Amino acid sequence: MSGGADLNNPLAQFRQTYFEECAELLDALQSQLELLSNGQGDAETLHAVFRCVHSIKGGAGAFGFAALVAFSHVFESLLDAVRDRKIAATSDVVALLLRASDALADIVAAARDDRTLPAGFAGDVTAALEDLLLGASDAPAAVSAAPAAATAESAAVGETRYRISFTPHSEMLQKANEPLLLIRQLHRLGGLSVEADESRLPPFEAMEPEAAYLGWVFTLDTGAPQSAIDEVFEFVEDDCELRVQVLAAPAAGAASAGPAERLAEDGSAAAEVPAGDLHAAAAPSVHSIRVDVDKVDRLVNLVGEMVITQAMLTEQSGLLPADQYPVLIQGIEALAQSARELQESVMAIRAQPVKSVFARMPRIVRDLAATLGKEARIVTTGETTEIDKTVIEQLNDPLTHMIRNSLDHGIEAPDVRAAAGKPRQGTIHLAAAQQSGRIVIEVSDDGRGIDRERVLARAQARGLVAPGATPSEEEIDNLIFLPAFSTAEKISNISGRGVGLDVVKRNVQSLGGRISVQSRFGAGSRFIMSLPLTLAVLDGMVVSVGSETYIIPLTAIIESLRPHPADIHPVVGRGDVLALRGEYVPLIYLHSRFRVENAITNPCHGIVIIVQSDTAGRMGVVVDELLGQQQVVVKSLEANYDPVDGISGATILGNGRVALILDIARLREADCQSGPVRPDGNGAWRAGAADVPALH
Amino acid sequence: MSSQGQSMTSTLGQDNLDRQGNGENTKQFITFTLGPEEYGIDIMVVREIKGWTDTTMIPNAPSHVRGVINLRGVIVPIFDLRARFGMGLTTPTKMHVVIIVAAGTRTIGLLVDTVSDIISVDPKAIRPVPEMGLPTDDQFLDGLVALDDRMVTLVSLAGLFGHHAGGHAAAEVPVPAAEQEPARAA
Numbered sequence: 059m060s061g062g063a064d065l066n067n068p069l070a071q072f073r074q075t076y077f078e079e080c081a082e083l084l085d086a087l088q089s090q091l092e093l094l095s096n097g098q099g100d101a102e103t104l105h106a107v108f109r110c111v112h113s114i115k116g117g118a119g120a121f122g123f124a125a126l127v128a129f130s131h132v133f134e135s136l137l138d139a140v141r142d143r144k145i146a147a148t149s150d151v152v153a154l155l156l157r158a159s160d161a162l163a164d165i166v167a168a169a170r171d172d173r174t175l176p177a178g179f180a181g182d183v184t185a186a187l188e189d190l191l192l193g194a195s196d197a198p199a200a201v202s203a204a205p206a207a208a209t210a211e212s213a214a215v216g217e218t219r220y221r222i223s224f225t226p227h228s229e230m231l232q233k234a235n236e237p238l239l240l241i242r243q244l245h246r247l248g249g250l251s252v253e254a255d256e257s258r259l260p261p262f263e264a265m266e267p268e269a270a271y272l273g274w275v276f277t278l279d280t281g282a283p284q285s286a287i288d289e290v291f292e293f294v295e296d297d298c299e300l301r302v303q304v305l306a307a308p309a310a311g312a313a314s315a316g317p318a319e320r321l322a323e324d325g326s327a328a329a330e331v332p333a334g335d336l337h338a339a340a341a342p343s344v345h346s347i348r349v350d351v352d353k354v355d356r357l358v359n360l361v362g363e364m365v366i367t368q369a370m371l372t373e374q375s376g377l378l379p380a381d382q383y384p385v386l387i388q389g390i391e392a393l394a395q396s397a398r399e400l401q402e403s404v405m406a407i408r409a410q411p412v413k414s415v416f417a418r419m420p421r422i423v424r425d426l427a428a429t430l431g432k433e434a435r436i437v438t439t440g441e442t443t444e445i446d447k448t449v450i451e452q453l454n455d456p457l458t459h460m461i462r463n464s465l466d467h468g469i470e471a472p473d474v475r476a477a478a479g480k481p482r483q484g485t486i487h488l489a490a491a492q493q494s495g496r497i498v499i500e501v502s503d504d505g506r507g508i509d510r511e512r513v514l515a516r517a518q519a520r521g522l523v524a525p526g527a528t529p530s531e532e533e534i535d536n537l538i539f540l541p542a543f544s545t546a547e548k549i550s551n552i553s554g555r556g557v558g559l560d561v562v563k564r565n566v567q568s569l570g571g572r573i574s575v576q577s578r579f580g581a582g583s584r585f586i587m588s589l590p591l592t593l594a595v596l597d598g599m600v601v602s603v604g605s606e607t608y609i610i611p612l613t614a615i616i617e618s619l620r621p622h623p624a625d626i627h628p629v630v631g632r633g634d635v636l637a638l639r640g641e642y643v644p645l646i647y648l649h650s651r652f653r654v655e656n657a658i659t660n661p662c663h664g665i666v667i668i669v670q671s672d673t674a675g676r677m678g679v680v681v682d683e684l685l686g687q688q689q690v691v692v693k694s695l696e697a698n699y700d701p702v703d704g705i706s707g708a709t710i711l712g713n714g715r716v717a718l719i720l721d722i723a724r725l726r727e728a729d730c731q732s733g734p735v736r737p738d739g740n741g742a743w744r745a746g747a748a749d750v751p752a753l754h
Numbered sequence: 755m756s757s758q759g760q761s762m763t764s765t766l767g768q769d770n771l772d773r774q775g776n777g778e779n780t781k782q783f784i785t786f787t788l789g790p791e792e793y794g795i796d797i798m799v800v801r802e803i804k805g806w807t808d809t810t811m812i813p814n815a816p817s818h819v820r821g822v823i824n825l826r827g828v829i830v831p832i833f834d835l836r837a838r839f840g841m842g843l844t845t846p847t848k849m850h851v852v853i854i855v856a857a858g859t860r861t862i863g864l865l866v867d868t869v870s871d872i873i874s875v876d877p878k879a880i881r882p883v884p885e886m887g888l889p890t891d892d893q894f895l896d897g898l899v900a901l902d903d904r905m906v907t908l909v910s911l912a913g914l915f916g917h918h919a920g921g922h923a924a925a926e927v928p929v930p931a932a933e934q935e936p937a938r939a940a
Contacts, residue, residue, distance in 0.1 A: 363827045606811060652813035695812075695822065698860040699831040702812055708822065708829045716810040716822045716829055 072234075076117040077170045083110045084163050085417045089441075091159055092420055095152045096437075104147070107155070108137045109292070114166065116293060120234035123169040126162075129184060133158050136187045145190060154190070157183050160421055217248060217279045219305040220287060225255070225273035230297040232268050241274070243290045248280030277305070351447070354407055358594060361397075361404045362691035368397040369688075369712035405446065405592055412490045412499070413441035415453045419461050419488055426465050433472050433483040434465055440490035445497045446592035452569055453499075453589075456562045460501045460585050461486060463559060468505030468583055478580070480504065496571075497591055502584035508577040510534045535575045539563045567671070567723050568706075569593065570613060596692050598719065600685040600711070601667065603648045604657035607717040609690055609709060610667060610679065614722040618667040618684060626661060636666060636678045643668060645678045646725055651704065658682045671723040679725070692719065780874040783899075785906055786853060786866040788836045788844075793866075794873065794899065794906045799855045803869055806850040817843060820865055825854065832863040838914060839894070857915045873906065875899050880908065 087110040093099045094107070115130035137155070139145045161180035168175045222244070226237060244250050255273035265271070278287070284302060291300055368390075375383075375390045416438045427434040445453075469475075469484035476482050489500045510531060517523045517537045529537075541560035566573045570590045577583035590596070590613075598609035599618075625637040626645070635642040645666065649657030658664035658680075666678040690709035695702060695718070706721035783794035784803075809821030809832050818837035822829050832852060836844045844850065844865055852863040880897035896908040 359827055366827070652811075654811070654813075693827070693829050695829050698829060698862055699812070699822065702815070704813060708810075710824045710827065710829075714824055715808070716824050718810065718812070718822075 073121060076121060077166070079117065080114055080166045080170075083114055084159070084166065085414060086110050087159050087162075088417050088420065089413070091152065091156050092438075094147060095149070095156060095435075099147070101141075104137070104141045105289075108134065108141055111137055111162070113293070114162065116239075117234065118169070119236070119239075121169075125175065125179075126165050126169050129165055129180060130162060132184055132187045132191070133162060136191050139191060145193075151190065154183070154186050156420075156424065158187060160424070163421075217281045218284075220276075220278045220280070220284070221303040221305050222276040222278060222287065223273070223299070223301045223303075224276065224291070225258075225299040226270040226294065227297050227299075228266070228269040228271065230270045230294060233294075233297055235294045235297060237270070237272070237274070240290055240294065241276075244276055244278055244287070247282045247286055247290070248278055250279075251277045253277075273299075349407075354404075358404055358408065361401050362594070362693075365397050365401055365691060366710045366712065366714070368393055370714060373712040401595070405594065406444075408447045408594075409444035409591070410447050410450050411442045411444050412450065412453070412497070415450055415457060416441045416488055416490070418454065419457065422458055422461055423465060423486060426462060427469075430466065431471065432465065432469050434469050434486060435483055436461070436486045436488060438488045443490040443492055443497060445490075445589070446594065448593045449497075449569060449589055449591070452565070456565045456573075456587070457488075457499070457501070459559075459562050460587075461488070463562075464501055464503040464505065464583070464585075468503040468507070470506050492591070493588075497589050499587045499589065500584055501587075502582060504582040507579040507581055507583050508535050508538065508575070509579060513537055535577055538575065539573070564723075570596065570611065594692055596690055596709075596719065598688055598690045598709070599667070600688055600717065601648075601665070601681040602683045602685055603652070603681050604654040606652070606654050607685065607711065607715070608648070608681070609688075609717050609719040610669065611706075611719065611722065612687065614669045614671060616668045616670050616676070618665055620664070621661055621666050621678075623662045634661075636661070638668065638678075641676075643676050643678045644726065645680055647680045649680075651725070669722050669725075671725075674723055674726045677726055679720075679722075690717075690719070779878075780876050782872055782874050783906070783908060784853070784869060785871045785873055786851065786869045788839070788841065788867055792870065792904055792906045793835075794875075794908045795853065795855065795864075795911070796908075797872065799857070799911055801854040801856055801861065804852050804854065804863075805848060806846045806852055806865065820846075823852075823863065825861070825863075828861060830854065830861050830863050832865055833915075834865045835909075836865075836867075855911060857911050860915075862915065873899070873901060883907075 087107060090099070090103050090107045090110070093103050111130050111134045115127055115134055118126035118130060133155075136145070136158075140147050140151065140155075145151060158180075161183045165175065165180065167173075224237075224240070226235075230237075241250075241252060253275045255275060256271075258273065259265075259271045280286070284304070287302055291298070294300075371390050372394055375387050378387065380387055419438070420436050423434055423436045464486050465484075469486070470478070470480075472482040475484065485504050487500070487502045489502075491498050514523065514529070514534050514537070517534075517540075518525060522537060522540055523529060539559050539562075541558065563573050566587055566589065570593065571588055573585060573587045575583055575585050596609075597612040599612055599615055601608050601610060621636055626634055627637065627642070628634050632644070633647075634645045636645050645661060647659070647661075648654070649659065661678075661680045664680055664682050665684055666680055667684075668676065668678050670676050688711075690711075693708045693710065693716075695705060695708045702718075704721055704725045705718045706724075707719045708716050709719060711717050782797040784797050784800050785792050785794045787793070807823055809823050811821040812819055812831070815821075818834045820832040820834050822831050824830075834844050836842060844867070846865060850865060850867060851869050852865055853869065854861060854863050880899055882897055883895045893913040894910055895913070896910040899906045899908060
């Protein structure tokens with residue numbers, strides 16, 4: 059059908075791989091630079107930073123992204139100078155490096171999307187990098203990175219003469235490695251003389267245009283350690299024969315530096331072993347593989363199918379007399395156990411550390427702090443906490459918005475902070491941890507906290523709180539999540555980009571999560587999100603209404619009961635309420651809400667399930683019967699149909715039939731709506747009149 | 755679950771293949787019936803044909819949306835084509851047939867009475883639908899094909915299910931006041 063055009067174009071495929079790698083490298087770059095700026099970096103951190111930029115540049119050269127090559131080259135040169143301690147890694151320099159990495163990310167994104175950046179993009183950063191570099195090469199002690207400076211001389215004092223024999227495998231060029239670049243890099247290390255080995259050159263007619271036939275023997279006099287030479291060849295190690303020999307040790311002479319000889323492959327002294335065997339020997343060092351997400355998703359779906367079939371078998375086996383079919387029943391029990399373990403293992407494959415989302419936040423803080431004229435830093439902990447890929451993807455928006463909110467409304471201007479006796483620089487703490495099957499993410503700041511008097515005053519002005527009511531502190535804090543509260547409040551165009559905390563809350567809820575806030579006026583606030591580890595599986599209560607079966611997410615259920623007739627009261631024009639320990643809980647008759655026939659209409663004959671949703675508050679859902687509790691695999695209804703009000707998804711029961719999963723937050727809202735309101739295109743941020751819970 | 759629906763593709767007669775012409779330009783259609791009338795649908799959109807199974811109803815959906823079924827782990831909505839054409843609801847039995855089709859990016863099922871044939875049609879032999887001022891707007895139909903003594907009405911999926919195959923996407927055909935199956939239906 060849709061012939062994969064990309065598959066027919068290897069370059070496009072490599073390109074995609076390159077940009078995937080770029081994304082990872084940029085993340086790594088970002089987090090390493092963060093380490094540096096926090097003063098936790100060491101020489102190894104600098105090397106790592108350098109490698110990231112270097113790899114990005116290498117690929118960019120292969121694909122001909124000129125702007126990217128040019129910028130990463132300057133960036134890399136500066137990093138090189140910092141690494142060689144020609145430039146001290148002061149906080150100013152690190153700040154510049156951070157800006158450079160932001161610019162690099164933008165340039166990579168532009169190259170990926172085939173966009174042309176405006177002329178002079180990141181010009182200031184480039185200029186600053188170049189200025190620094192220039193300053194460094196002016197310094198008398200510094201050996202310039204400019205290749206022209208060095209000439210081949212005999213080993214001077216403090217220099218070591220190396221003999222490097224470098225024989226690329228014939229396929230090295232196909233992996234986008236360019237020997238000339240390597241030679242230039244070697245040249246920068248010191249005096250270099252080069253001899254080409256043409257012995258492998260075939261007759262012209264037998265020559266493959268993309269094969270590497272030349273080899274080289276270099277004689278290098280350098281003060282740099284041997285590791286510097288290794289680094290030059292870092293990316294081609296596996297694609298060449300490399301032999302580094304010390305010919306003349308420096309006069310000061312490290313005693314251990316005898317005629318060290320090594321092959322590129324780790325510590326292997328077997329010089330005679332042909333390359334192919336060496337590669338086989340090196341293979342076990344691979345600890346991870348790159349797998350297409352689609353393949354994993356297919357596996358997840360299949361396992362989901364298997365769990366459903368297994369549930370069906372278990373259900374059927376329950377009908378068999380256990381004494382007659384003991385082996386069959388034992389087998390089915392064992393199958394159930396394995397199926398559950400298999401499901402957990404497969405889910406674990408999709409789990410990713412939250413780092414991938416957290417790593418984007420420092421930049422947001424930097425950019426926004428600069429815009430707002432504030433000083434702020436972000437500290438992250440628990441980045442290694444793992445959570446399902448599907449949740450991670452949807453975490454970015456709410457997290458970004460919470461960070462923006464903290465910076466915009468929480469952190470004060472530097473002078474205000476100083477006057478309050480706080481450090482001028484505000485701190486936002488982003489933390490993730492796993493707690494009892496859920497992931498808890500906290501965004502806390504040491505800003506001004508929530509001004510409850512102002513919040514209450516505004517809420518009263520908007521009619522969100524009855525004039526005489528005296529809500530608790532917690533209730534006041536939670537007012538900021540109300541849609542009417544934040545959308546009316548357009549102080550800045552930063553937090554107020556059409557989304558308020560109410561949207562954050564909705565987004566978190568659509569992930570099956572909850573959000574709350576704790577705050578101390580003057581000392582800061584703490585937003586706490588609790589999310590399920592996966593969206594693919596859900597613990598649900600199976601209920602029946604007429605001939606239909608529905609699933610209610612267990613997290614939403616508080617209790618279930620069969621009410622006494624005396625506790626049911628009609629409220630004019632509002633339906634019925636249930637008196638429950640002094641509170642009045644609105645009742646939702648699922649059969650009338652969903653127009654199901656032949657259902658129990660009297661709640662006193664059926665069951666009322668008390669559910670709680672953060673937006674819609676507490677309510678009683680009237681159903682016929684509770685059928686049991688079950689872990690269900692969540693399926694999309696919207697893949698093949700339109701979104702349905704009050705329904706968040708579907709699942710397949712043990713008998714093979716589809717059961718719909720209730721969307722508790724939308725159950726009552728939809729009830730109040732006159733016309734159908736469709737979510738917007740992506741369905742994630744639902745539109746529609748929100749229901750404001752009354753404070754009691 | 756495969757046990758729910760037996761593939762009925764094998765029972766389709768192939769004898770009508772190429773009857774209408776054997777040029778390279780012919781298009782193939784699967785024909786099905788709603789009552790006495792015969793309809794055709796482009797074979798390229800048909801994914802499979804299965805027997806009717808009970809559905810799970812979708813709350814507050816239009817009447818022609820008969821609910822969803824589990825098709826090997828995928829949730830697939832079933833549309834009652836008779837109701838969609840404004841001819842009243844089908845009372846499905848085990849003999850009724852669901853044609854699973856790809857409508858754009860979506861997979862949906864069409865409830866029909868029976869599947870009868872595969873026909874090859876020269877596009878030139880497709881006649882336009884005459885204006886008749888009927889509720890079954892001609893936007894749902896791609897044309898008419900004369901087949902010996904039979905007439906096959908070609909159904910347009912795009913017209914029926916609009917931008918995407920949602921139940922709400924295309925306006926529902928006005929259903930006659932008494933919404934019941936016409937007596938002529940099998």
